[in-house]
Amino acid sequence: MNVRFLAVLASVSTLALNVTVAAQGQPDNSAVQPETAVTPQVRTRDLSGTFGGQSISYRATIADTVLESDSGKPEAVIVTTSYVKTLADPSRPVFFIYNGGPGSGSVWLQMGAWGPKRVAIPADARDDGAPPYPLRDNPDSLLDVADLVFIDPPGTGFSYLTPGTDPQKYYGLRQDGRAVAQVIRRWINDNGRWNSPKYLGGESYGTTRTAMVADELEGSTYNDVGLNGLVLISTILDFAGREPTPGNEMAYIVTLPNMATAAYFHGKAQASSVEAIAEEARRFAIGPYAAALLKGQDLPADERASVRRELARLTGLSETYLEQADLRVTDQRFYKELLRDRGRTIGRLDARYTGTDYDNAGETPDNDPSFYGIDAGYTAAINSWARETLGYRTDREYQSIGREPGRNWDWKLDGGSRGAYLNVAPLIGQALRQNSQLRVFAGQGWYDFATPFFGAEYSLNRTGIPQDRITWKYYDAGHMMYIRDQDRARLASDLREFIRAR
Structure with a gap:
């Protein structure tokens, strides 16, 4: 922004x-x-x-x-x-x-x-x-x-x-x-x-x-x-909600609905509309998912299995991966994992964008395709408008x-x-x-x-x-x-x- x-x-x-x-x-x-x-x-x-x-x-x-x-x-x-x-x-x-x-x-x-x-x-x-x-x-x-x-x-x-x-x-x-x-x-x-x-x-x-x-x-x-x-x-x-540090469960809760909408956009999750899957994910995030995370190591095995299945359905990630991540997937990991089978990563600023990394291994993307996909055009536009049309004179670079x-x-x-x-x-x-x-x-x-x-x-x-x-x-x-x-x-x-x- x-x-x-x-x-x-x-x-x-x-x-x-x-x-x-x-x-x-x-x-x-x-x-x-x-x-x-x-x-x-x-x-x-x-x-x-x-x-x-x-x-x-x-x-x-x-x-x-x-x-x-x-x-x-x-x-x-x-x-x-x-x-x-x-x-x-x-x-x-x-x-x-x-x-x-x-x-x-x-x-x-x-x-x-x-x-x-x-x-x-x-x-x-x-x-x-x-x-x-x-x-x-x-x-x-x-x-x-x-x-x-x-x-x-x-x-x-x-x-x-x-x-x-x-x-x-x-x-x-x-x-x-x-x-x-x-x-x-x-x-x-x-x-x-x-x-x-x-x-x-x-x-x-x-x-x-x-x-x-x-x-x-x-x-x-x-x-x-x-x-x-x-x-x-x-x-x-x-x-x-933006600090997924150990012990801060809220970061996973507020990000889950975004994982669901991104999975829906890329065909990894099914719903009647993006609004519908967003609402499903909201209810699950603030309800069963939040309760499971807050129970920590006291989470019963059957409840864990139920939460893991629904988490997999909403996010498009495998239950195996979710179990390995202890039901807690950071956004950076998600960008890399969602389309790993297609050899693509997704964007942070805009998950509709996809990119190709140096290789398909690793946990996080090389870069954000939704940023490098737009930055050059905006930089050229503001400099052209301010300097050439409005006549602003400076040797300083515009800091986008x-x-x-x-x-x-x-x-x-x-x-x-x-x-x-x-x-x-x-x-x-x-x-x-x-x-x-x-x-x-x-x-x-x-x-x-x-x-x-x-x-x-x-x-x-x-x-x-x-x-x-x-x-x-x-x-x-x-x-x-x-x-x-x-x-x-x-x-x-x-x-x-x-x-x-x-």
Whole structure:
């Protein structure tokens, strides 16, 4: 599971001017060192298109937002790409969008789902091949119902930290949420949109980010920014379900329904529909399977045999393999084992994709075919659009999946630790309880192992989270369901309805 902000170093001529002014007895402004001085870049272009059946004229703006320390030193340059309908209407909704990672740029949602242009790659789980990759008008863009602001947090896209900035000030759950919230406040203020309906949307870790940003915006006693909706695409809020460490049975429980849908897609399990096998797997996972795992070594032999048979039916794996795995199959093992008899592996982000490894032995795949099958097209598209069409000038590489944030990420939540139990879903519950008109949209792909749909459901039905304002939608693809043409159109239609229903 979008915005680019860059900064330009001060030129030699600017440095010479500062020195001259100081020599003439004027105030010396050289406290900001030339290697960290930043001149924000703003590029605009007026364009038009047809979105949701409406002809829309809009202004595309790619701009740098510079965040400074208390002493005025530029610390982070954050790039946003906004699309605002011409003849601004303050009553029109604004949708703030980012991706996940936590090092992922907004390229995926911008060039794949909701931006005015999209990259055309195969919709049927085939590799995207080699360039050129067509960049086409996107009638599924949401510009007919909202202005769009794509944000690339620090370390993603073209955004970066200036030399000398401590990564721990920006790379972390709370730190990142605070920075993105600051950018949103600045954009609202600069564009006169304080009274506009406001939506936050993220994909993957971007849903985690949404919980943190919402807490920063609505949890601020003296500077509260009211929100109308939170859009969660491929949700990950409770991380306990993603850590299959010894003794953590929940990881196997929340992943089982994904194994069933993947087995169904590849003809290894039988059911009347993907929805039907998903429901069968949910009931089994939270019932007999959970009970069996929690009994540990006290599990009776007859109950074990019954659970093993049903597990084999749902997952397409042999009872022998399941017994060898002690009824606990990690997702990594499943990618390799499901189609081993065909000499194929399946994707993590999207189990519809298949790949061929160096050999057919081993427990885990060489790579994720659902990622290397799409990444080149998206990288080419965002660079072409930002640099050649919008005129953004930089020597920096666009970080579609930046490594720097992940290497330095602070996973501790307000004094806790990721290992203890990282769950940000309660922050969404708090926001819903404190804002009676806030609503949540959760969109999940049936074939997404990165953020399993059952794990998302589990995290959002906990105590303290009002259920009557959560809308669930499911799609016949994986983590980035908008890659599939039919699901991109469905997702856009579902979100139009969600936004219009405020």
